[in-house]
Amino acid sequence: MAILKNPVGxxxxxQGNAKAPCTLVEYGDYECxxxxxxxxxxxxxxxxxxEQLRFVFRNFPMTNLHANAQAAAEVAEFAGTKGRFWExxxxxxxxxxxxxxxxxxxxxxxxxxxxxxxxxxxEKKTFTKHVRDDFSGGxxxxxxxxxxxxxxxxxxxxxxxxxxxxxxxDDAIAAKSSTSAKS
Amino acid sequence: xxxxxxxxxxxxxxxxxxxPDQKLSLSDLRGRPVILAFYPADWSPVxxxxxxxxxxxxxEFQKHNAELIxxxxxxxxxxxxxxxxxxxxxxxxADFEPKGAVxxxxxxxxxxxxxxxxxxxxxxKDGIIRWxxxxxxxxxxxxxxxxxxxxxxxx
Numbered sequence: 499m500a501i502l503k504n505p506v507g508x509x510x511x512x513q514g515n516a517k518a519p520c521t522l523v524e525y526g527d528y529e530c531x532x533x534x535x536x537x538x539x540x541x542x543x544x545x546x547x548x549e550q551l552r553f554v555f556r557n558f559p560m561t562n563l564h565a566n567a568q569a570a571a572e573v574a575e576f577a578g579t580k581g582r583f584w585e586x587x588x589x590x591x592x593x594x595x596x597x598x599x600x601x602x603x604x605x606x607x608x609x610x611x612x613x614x615x616x617x618x619x620x621e622k623k624t625f626t627k628h629v630r631d632d633f634s635g636g637x638x639x640x641x642x643x644x645x646x647x648x649x650x651x652x653x654x655x656x657x658x659x660x661x662x663x664x665x666x667x668d669d670a671i672a673a674k675s676s677t678s679a680k681s
Numbered sequence: 682x683x684x685x686x687x688x689x690x691x692x693x694x695x696x697x698x699x700x701p702d703q704k705l706s707l708s709d710l711r712g713r714p715v716i717l718a719f720y721p722a723d724w725s726p727v728x729x730x731x732x733x734x735x736x737x738x739x740x741e742f743q744k745h746n747a748e749l750i751x752x753x754x755x756x757x758x759x760x761x762x763x764x765x766x767x768x769x770x771x772x773x774x775a776d777f778e779p780k781g782a783v784x785x786x787x788x789x790x791x792x793x794x795x796x797x798x799x800x801x802x803x804x805x806k807d808g809i810i811r812w813x814x815x816x817x818x819x820x821x822x823x824x825x826x827x828x829x830x831x832x833x834x835x836x
Contacts, residue, residue, distance in 0.1 A: 500823055637738055643729030
């Protein structure tokens with residue numbers, strides 16, 4: 499059973515209740531079709547669990563399969579420094595077939611981010627290391643493709659559909675409440 | 682699930698086709714660590730594919746001077762097309778005829794399905810298996826175990 503080796507912390511992009519009994523971590527690639535399919539699914543899961551769940555997204559660009567994956571990840575990280583990470587994350591996954599400089603410019607404008615500064619950060623590789631660090635941590639934790647989900651630090655090896663993920667999260671929440679009841 | 686050869690066992694040598702007109706022997710690689718990754722079949726779904734993952738992690742394996750080799754019962758032409766399509770930068774060996782003979786020697790053949798198991802071996806520079814792992818066939822094991830095994834070789 500693969501375990502998340504680098505704990506969720508302040509360096510992460512986190513959505514939802516900080517004190518939620520369950521944390522869902524996704525290692526994803528903006529150009530990966532399976533991540534595109536998982537995107538509405540994650541939203542559904544977040545809606546289903548509400549305050550019970552927090553969600554973390556980390557980068558795992560498969561650069562040999564997806565030519566735009568690294569740059570797309572860096573664009574989202576840049577947007578993160580302007581407080582627009584999740585909007586950019588969502589827009590990128592909604593437009594994953596159009597990834598590329600034109601789309602980044604268009605999305606930057608839409609989110610009121612300076613496109614020139616964005617492109618400069620890509621050229622200067624400002625966020626390359628950050629993205630590679632995400633990748634490297636994922637690799638160490640047993641990420642086995644994209645998307646890979648960790649539910650309370652354990653890799654989810656079951657089918658990645660709504661029913662199975664919800665069940666796994668329910669189990670994680672139940673396990674947590676039984677341990678805290680004992681202690 | 683098969684019982685794969687355990688750490689401490691000398692890795693059985695083999696010579697398999699790596700391209701239509703070229704063979705690769707394990708003994709050719711003596712002197713550096715070798716990662717043998719047996720996998721069930723070429724062309725499994727893209728984003729979760731184990732070989733695509735290892736391809737991505739290849740620079741990390743190379744830091745340990747390790748050679749990565751994929752092995753399945755697929756034929757050389759199938760491997761060639763798969764490697765080209767996925768942009769793979771490491772050799773895929775065809776355990777094709779007699780089918781699965783090398784996988785059997787490593788205890789990594791899934792007889793009922795006629796394919797190799799998802800089994801991993803880290804072999805040291807002297808040809809001794811130092812780590813092995815057989816994953817449930819439906820679970821891509823990732824690379825964390827391999828990396829830990831490579832680090833342990835250097836200790």
